[in-house]
Amino acid sequence: MPSLVMIPNDLAGLNDWLPLYFSGSGRVPHGFFLWIQHLIRIDQQMGVVQLELNAAELQGLVVLRAAREKYSAEHTACPKCGAVIDRLTAAAGMHCRCGHKF
Amino acid sequence: MYDLAAKEIFSVVKFREGGRPVSVAHFFRPLALADWLEYERALDTRIVESEDQSEMRTQAVIAAERLWDAAALRVNGYGAPASSALQGELCERFPADWKQKVPLQHKAAAVRGLQQAVVSEGPEGLLDLIYEFDPDQVALVIEAAQNGEIHAELIHHLRRPAPEDLKRFSQITSAAIWLRGAKQPTTLLPSRLKPLCDLYDRLIQSIEGYSGIDGGDAAAVRRAMDPVHKKVVIQSLFQEE
Numbered sequence: 001m002p003s004l005v006m007i008p009n010d011l012a013g014l015n016d017w018l019p020l021y022f023s024g025s026g027r028v029p030h031g032f033f034l035w036i037q038h039l040i041r042i043d044q045q046m047g048v049v050q051l052e053l054n055a056a057e058l059q060g061l062v063v064l065r066a067a068r069e070k071y072s073a074e075h076t077a078c079p080k081c082g083a084v085i086d087r088l089t090a091a092a093g094m095h096c097r098c099g100h101k102f
Numbered sequence: 103m104y105d106l107a108a109k110e111i112f113s114v115v116k117f118r119e120g121g122r123p124v125s126v127a128h129f130f131r132p133l134a135l136a137d138w139l140e141y142e143r144a145l146d147t148r149i150v151e152s153e154d155q156s157e158m159r160t161q162a163v164i165a166a167e168r169l170w171d172a173a174a175l176r177v178n179g180y181g182a183p184a185s186s187a188l189q190g191e192l193c194e195r196f197p198a199d200w201k202q203k204v205p206l207q208h209k210a211a212a213v214r215g216l217q218q219a220v221v222s223e224g225p226e227g228l229l230d231l232i233y234e235f236d237p238d239q240v241a242l243v244i245e246a247a248q249n250g251e252i253h254a255e256l257i258h259h260l261r262r263p264a265p266e267d268l269k270r271f272s273q274i275t276s277a278a279i280w281l282r283g284a285k286q287p288t289t290l291l292p293s294r295l296k297p298l299c300d301l302y303d304r305l306i307q308s309i310e311g312y313s314g315i316d317g318g319d320a321a322a323v324r325r326a327m328d329p330v331h332k333k334v335v336i337q338s339l340f341q342e343e
Contacts, residue, residue: 007278029287038275057273
């Protein structure tokens with residue numbers, strides 16, 4: 001049976017969809033897309049101004065930052081075309097879509 | 103002037119029937135925030151996704167019919183066929199059940215007419231004008247229809263939003279509910295009307311182009327302003343930021 005979940009309270013769901021959001025390789029459900037964009041906006045704003053966050057935003061930001069770090073650690077940019085490639089592919093000496101050999 | 107204290111409002115519905123252009127009017131009592139909240143609840147807006155597309159689904163006709171049934175006072179222009187034994191307007195011919203006889207499409211069109219409010223794009227060549235910047239205040243011009251007339255110079259003077267207000271808007275527009283376990287990924291979008299109206303109330307300072315307000319201060323504007331106008335103003339304010 002389907003159940004209703006307030007997206008800001010679904011940290012596991014957020015954690016599941018963030019890699020897809022960062023990689024841009026698939027469709028993130030609309031509600032999570034909106035929530036991730038909100039978190040990114042307040043993350044950017046917090047670098048400039050002080051904002052009061054509610055509990056869901058605070059927890060969401062922690063998950064966002066952790067997922068972003070994990071994604072950065074697992075991926076690198078192709079030095080020729082800038083495409084994001086996972087580090088395992090790069091380490092295995094495979095080719096980027098642009099033809100560059102890692 | 104757009105009358106915020108109008109005792110009744112009407113919406114003109116134009117259509118063609120049997121090849122002839124027809125114009126009728128639907129009269130309503132003034133609509134309050136509670137009416138629009140009920141309307142938006144009934145809309146049941148949701149985004150249903152498949153692999154290659156997302157589709158917004160609403161119950162627009164059902165929502166319109168509920169609002170119409172709750173607020174319509176009478177209709178004008180629905181005359182009797184010449185062959186009919188009963189003569190007069192629809193409400194006179196069928197005093198008990200005239201509401202049920204108004205076609206659903208007409209009701210939906212009349213309700214759409216009640217929501218006609220958009221941000222004014224300003225005159226052509228606006229880019230040539232000097233940007234009149236007030237660090238404390240921002241003015242937004244909307245145009246809206248009321249009783250068959252377009253009011254083009256409805257000006258809202260708002261406090262220039264602070265970062266907290268921007269964050270609040272982002273919070274409001276990101277609120278969504280996930281239908282976990284649905285066959286297709288489904289997001290329910292709850293009504294944003296109430297929080298957007300609250301944000302308007304927080305920022306509004308004064309207005310121009312409206313009549314029917316008891317006193318000209320911000321508190322009076324908060325009480326009297328049409329919720330649809332509040333929503334349009336706030337959406338425009340932050341989407342331009």
